[in-house]
Amino acid sequence: MKSIASLAVLLGLAQLAASSPAFVARRNDASSAAEAFNKETSAYTASSAFPTSMFASYYNTPASMTAEPRPVVTDVGRNSVFPDILANPTILPLGPSSSEAVYPVATGTASPDIVSQVRQEITDIFASSSSNCTKCTDALKTAQKLAQQSPQDVPALLIELCTKYKFKSASTCAKQYAPQVLGSVYAQVLSYANFSSGSTDAQYMCNVVVGSSFSNCSLPKPRLLDEAYLDDWFHGKRTPPSSYNLNVGEPTANGGNLRVLHMSDIHVDPRFFVGGEAACTNGRCCRADAYNSTLSSGNFTQGTLSRALSGANISESATYWGNFQCDAPWSLALSTLGAVTPLNGGHEVDMTIHTGDMVVHDLAQYISQDLVKYTHQSLYDSIRAMLGKGPVFNAIGNHDSAPSDFASQGALPDGRSDQLSWDWDNLARLWEAEGWFDHDEAEQVRSHYAGYSVTPRKGLRIVAINTDFWYKNNIFNMIHTSNPDYSGSLRFLTDELFHAEQRGERVWIVGHVLTGWDGSNPLDNPTNLFYQIVDRFAPHVIAHIFFGHTHEDQFNIFYANNGTSRAADQAKAVSFMAPSVTPGNNVNPALRIMHVNATTYEVMDYHQFYTQVPTFPDLPESSHGPVYEYLYSARQAYGNFTSSNANSTHPVDGGVWPQDAPLNATFWAKLTEEMAVRKELVQQFTVFQGRNSPRSPNCTSDECVSAKICYMQSGSAPLGKQCKQGYGSVQSS
Numbered sequence: 001m002k003s004i005a006s007l008a009v010l011l012g013l014a015q016l017a018a019s020s021p022a023f024v025a026r027r028n029d030a031s032s033a034a035e036a037f038n039k040e041t042s043a044y045t046a047s048s049a050f051p052t053s054m055f056a057s058y059y060n061t062p063a064s065m066t067a068e069p070r071p072v073v074t075d076v077g078r079n080s081v082f083p084d085i086l087a088n089p090t091i092l093p094l095g096p097s098s099s100e101a102v103y104p105v106a107t108g109t110a111s112p113d114i115v116s117q118v119r120q121e122i123t124d125i126f127a128s129s130s131s132n133c134t135k136c137t138d139a140l141k142t143a144q145k146l147a148q149q150s151p152q153d154v155p156a157l158l159i160e161l162c163t164k165y166k167f168k169s170a171s172t173c174a175k176q177y178a179p180q181v182l183g184s185v186y187a188q189v190l191s192y193a194n195f196s197s198g199s200t201d202a203q204y205m206c207n208v209v210v211g212s213s214f215s216n217c218s219l220p221k222p223r224l225l226d227e228a229y230l231d232d233w234f235h236g237k238r239t240p241p242s243s244y245n246l247n248v249g250e251p252t253a254n255g256g257n258l259r260v261l262h263m264s265d266i267h268v269d270p271r272f273f274v275g276g277e278a279a280c281t282n283g284r285c286c287r288a289d290a291y292n293s294t295l296s297s298g299n300f301t302q303g304t305l306s307r308a309l310s311g312a313n314i315s316e317s318a319t320y321w322g323n324f325q326c327d328a329p330w331s332l333a334l335s336t337l338g339a340v341t342p343l344n345g346g347h348e349v350d351m352t353i354h355t356g357d358m359v360v361h362d363l364a365q366y367i368s369q370d371l372v373k374y375t376h377q378s379l380y381d382s383i384r385a386m387l388g389k390g391p392v393f394n395a396i397g398n399h400d401s402a403p404s405d406f407a408s409q410g411a412l413p414d415g416r417s418d419q420l421s422w423d424w425d426n427l428a429r430l431w432e433a434e435g436w437f438d439h440d441e442a443e444q445v446r447s448h449y450a451g452y453s454v455t456p457r458k459g460l461r462i463v464a465i466n467t468d469f470w471y472k473n474n475i476f477n478m479i480h481t482s483n484p485d486y487s488g489s490l491r492f493l494t495d496e497l498f499h500a501e502q503r504g505e506r507v508w509i510v511g512h513v514l515t516g517w518d519g520s521n522p523l524d525n526p527t528n529l530f531y532q533i534v535d536r537f538a539p540h541v542i543a544h545i546f547f548g549h550t551h552e553d554q555f556n557i558f559y560a561n562n563g564t565s566r567a568a569d570q571a572k573a574v575s576f577m578a579p580s581v582t583p584g585n586n587v588n589p590a591l592r593i594m595h596v597n598a599t600t601y602e603v604m605d606y607h608q609f610y611t612q613v614p615t616f617p618d619l620p621e622s623s624h625g626p627v628y629e630y631l632y633s634a635r636q637a638y639g640n641f642t643s644s645n646a647n648s649t650h651p652v653d654g655g656v657w658p659q660d661a662p663l664n665a666t667f668w669a670k671l672t673e674e675m676a677v678r679k680e681l682v683q684q685f686t687v688f689q690g691r692n693s694p695r696s697p698n699c700t701s702d703e704c705v706s707a708k709i710c711y712m713q714s715g716s717a718p719l720g721k722q723c724k725q726g727y728g729s730v731q732s733s
């Protein structure tokens with residue numbers, strides 16, 4: 001079933017296809033959809049014209065490339081249009097409305113002077129001679145009294161203490177801890193967390209949320225998942241079946257591989273301001289209120305934002321197609337989506353894995369439910385129109401909610417589990433309206449925090465989970481910290497894997513936040529459990545794992561026995577982190593097209609495409625838009641193991657990975673062995689990490705090389721944290 005809005009978009013695409021030579025000229029005959037990689041399709045030049053037919057109407061009609069168009073988007077759920085204030089760069093958005101604040105339910109009767117009592121106690125705690133860690137945990141216990149007795153008073157006291165102790169600037173304290181921004185959610189966590197001795201919640205909160213500048217609490221050791229725990233988790237079925245058939249699917253009509261797009265982290269910025277400061281020192285760059293303090297006082301932001309800076313007051317001008325320190329403008333997002341079919345030889349991809357994060361990075365006070373819904377409605381409609389008939393399987397990212405990063409567990413008291421159901425309901429409705437899910441599948445989305453388990457092709461099961469439940473910035477995770485699965489998501493995943501094992505299906509796990517690498521993003525307990533689940537069900541059930549989040553091209557190997565041995569014959573699964581569409585920060589926008597065997601559902605190769613941000617400033621002078629270029633094939637770039645093969649626990653004939661062998665975990669594990677011998681491969685990997693970004697640091701020192709190999713071999717946070725830190729990202733410049 002299709003919504004009116006989606007239909008309008010589809011009609012728009014028909015016009016676009018007819019008017020854009022790129023869509024027609026590169027169309028090959030159907031038979032060449034087969035394997036051979038076609039050089040003709042190895043680059044695609046986008047049109048300079050905005051595909052205006054994509055949306056029914058616009059709030060503005062900018063002259064070519066002088067400003068970003070602002071589509072009028074209908075909120076189908078509410079049957080009204082989203083207001084222009086969400087996207088108009090010259091007006092500050094209102095942010096969440098006060099009705100979006102969600103407090104815990106008060107327990108007991110509040111003592112009449114509870115606020116002044118708690119204020120005094122906390123002041124005394126901070127004046128004491130205790131260590132900073134003790135001060136922090138003691139203050140939490142005291143604050144809990146207020147949160148439980150009189151939750152509505154929490155935001156004001158948070159703002160007061162934040163300002164008094166200079167945790168942040170006074171104006172940031174006031175904006176961020178306002179009730180409808182973060183204040184009321186903090187009241188919930190203060191109320192529901194267990195701060196009694198013996199619980200780890202306070203220590204987690206002080207280490208992860210408060211941070212090292214105000215508390216020196218160390219992170220509690222990961223909870224021991226002993227034999228008894230794991231036996232119980234797997235219902236006593238710890239041993240996988242001894243034989244298993246991997247050929248569970250059916251061949252494609254043309255006998256070739258499936259083409260599957262892996263796309264991630266679009267982060268469209270609807271308030272992108274062409275001509276604004278792109279190298280700013282305040283808030284978000286490429287905005288009308290952005291400035292660089294070396295060149296501007298910033299005083300102009302006091303009045304109307306339309307008095308933008310110019311000339312000598314600008315360090316780097318925000319270009320129509322985007323900049324390295326900014327999220328994707330509409331022009332870039334749509335030209336990237338338009339590149340997919342041409343880059344696939346003129347044929348629509350068979351399906352898409354989209355690993356989340358569509359909403360712009362912004363200050364907490366500007367992230368509203370309306371902004372999230374506007375972004376999802378407009379981008380999903382665009383994806384549907386641009387990619388065509390292939391289904392799209394989405395993971396919810398940490399930026400796909402309001403407030404960002406937050407997901408509330410089903411077990412929260414007082415019905416507070418439902419506070420983000422507006423989001424999960426909206427995604428369910430959209431994914432059904434776009435034609436990707438039937439009604440029953442959409443119902444799963446509503447009841448699984450936007451997660452689901454579906455079978456789009458014979459023998460293939462896609463299980464998506466909301467990975468905010470292992471993201472360290474989801475403050476709800478500070479409740480019941482010793483439970484690796486307080487949300488029940490990993491229970492759901494495990495049960496689906498058991499079913500898949502019984503039915504003889506192969507599974508792709510899809511999520512947003514990665515589980516391992518340097519361990520800086522995820523939490524220890526859930527990812528430690530996830531690693532054991534992967535060990536139990538790979539490789540016979542789990543064929544692949546797809547994540548995003550870091551904006552960088554990365555992979556993680558999962559080994560048997562919790563990674564005790566990192567020999568290639570111990571490798572069981574691999575997760576792929578797709579590079580981002582957004583150029584933020586300091587990476588070139590990218591798309592990945594995978595070639596997947598249609599009976600085993602294993603990736604045989606992938607082709608990485610990208611476009612170069614440094615070319616964007618000159619594009620308005622030319623007659624075309626961004627050029628999408630070929631970057632590399634995983635098999636060609638990495639498949640030669642001649643230097644390490646003899647010593648490998650999994651040697652292959654001649655050292656070169658056989659053409660008919662999939663790029664499974666063994667391939668990637670052998671690559672890390674080869675990297676240890678040929679260190680230049682780690683530098684090659686680093687260039688791919690940022691897609692040829694001139695701002696990526698090199699990785700040639702022995703310390704960097706071994707740290708990166710260690711990250712690749714670490715599929716959980718506890719394992720990643722054992723690696724030398726500091727080399728994980730290429731985004732700092």
Ligand SMILES: *[C@@H]1O[C@H](CO)[C@@H](O)[C@H](O)[C@H]1NC(C)=O
Pocket residue numbers: 194195196197198199
């Ligand atoms: C809080 O944690 C302690 C220590 O683990 C435990 O004994 C107690 O039962 C917990 N309280 C609640 C309400 O869960």
Ligand SMILES: *[C@@H]1O[C@H](CO)[C@@H](O)[C@H](O)[C@H]1NC(C)=O
Pocket residue numbers: 132213214215216
């Ligand atoms: C304790 O925190 C204060 C800030 O509140 C900081 O100035 C001080 O350096 C910290 N002390 C230690 C030992 O970390």
Ligand SMILES: *[C@@H]1O[C@H](CO)[C@@H](O)[C@H](O)[C@H]1NC(C)=O
Pocket residue numbers: 131132133216217218
């Ligand atoms: C925090 O700092 C205090 C004072 O320097 C010290 O006594 C205490 O051991 C530290 N705690 C942790 C967990 O590092």
Ligand SMILES: *[C@@H]1O[C@H](CO)[C@@H](O)[C@H](O)[C@H]1NC(C)=O
Pocket residue numbers: 222223224225226528532562718719
């Ligand atoms: C896996 O290894 C990590 C790092 O040593 C450890 O913290 C964790 O407890 C181990 N997990 C299991 C299930 O043994």
Ligand SMILES: *[C@@H]1O[C@H](CO)[C@@H](O)[C@H](O)[C@H]1NC(C)=O
Pocket residue numbers: 247255256257597598599600
């Ligand atoms: C897919 O894999 C199976 C099993 O290895 C193989 O028999 C088949 O030829 C492969 N399909 C293609 C299109 O290569």
Ligand SMILES: *[C@@H]1O[C@H](CO)[C@@H](O)[C@H](O)[C@H]1NC(C)=O
Pocket residue numbers: 278279280281292293294295315
């Ligand atoms: C601010 O502008 C100066 C001068 O152009 C530049 O060197 C600096 O990198 C800019 N700051 C940022 C954060 O980009």
Ligand SMILES: *[C@@H]1O[C@H](CO)[C@@H](O)[C@H](O)[C@H]1NC(C)=O
Pocket residue numbers: 295296297298299300309312313
């Ligand atoms: C622009 O720069 C000039 C001189 O460098 C300075 O006097 C002026 O205040 C700046 N304008 C703004 C709006 O920052």
Ligand SMILES: *[C@@H]1O[C@H](CO)[C@@H](O)[C@H](O)[C@H]1NC(C)=O
Pocket residue numbers: 297299300
């Ligand atoms: C800001 O600029 C206005 C004029 O545009 C001026 O009247 C005012 O004094 C300036 N404020 C500061 C703090 O510089």
Ligand SMILES: *[C@@H]1O[C@H](CO)[C@@H](O)[C@H](O)[C@H]1NC(C)=O
Pocket residue numbers: 539571572573661662664665666667
């Ligand atoms: C990967 O494929 C190779 C070649 O088919 C096979 O020998 C190996 O066991 C596979 N590894 C895994 C983890 O499935």
Ligand SMILES: *[C@@H]1O[C@H](CO)[C@@H](O)[C@H](O)[C@H]1NC(C)=O
Pocket residue numbers: 640641642656
């Ligand atoms: C693999 O690398 C070796 C050593 O550099 C080289 O001799 C060989 O030709 C390469 N094989 C392929 C298929 O690229």
Ligand SMILES: *[C@@H]1O[C@H](CO)[C@@H](O)[C@H](O)[C@H]1NC(C)=O
Pocket residue numbers: 643644646647677
């Ligand atoms: C294989 O390992 C042995 C012993 O560790 C070492 O002496 C030899 O140089 C290695 N050979 C290669 C090709 O890496």
Ligand SMILES: *[C@@H]1O[C@H](CO)[C@@H](O)[C@H](O)[C@H]1NC(C)=O
Pocket residue numbers: 694695696697698
């Ligand atoms: C990385 O190395 C290349 C080649 O040696 C060099 O051109 C480039 O400037 C280096 N980049 C950085 C950030 O050092």
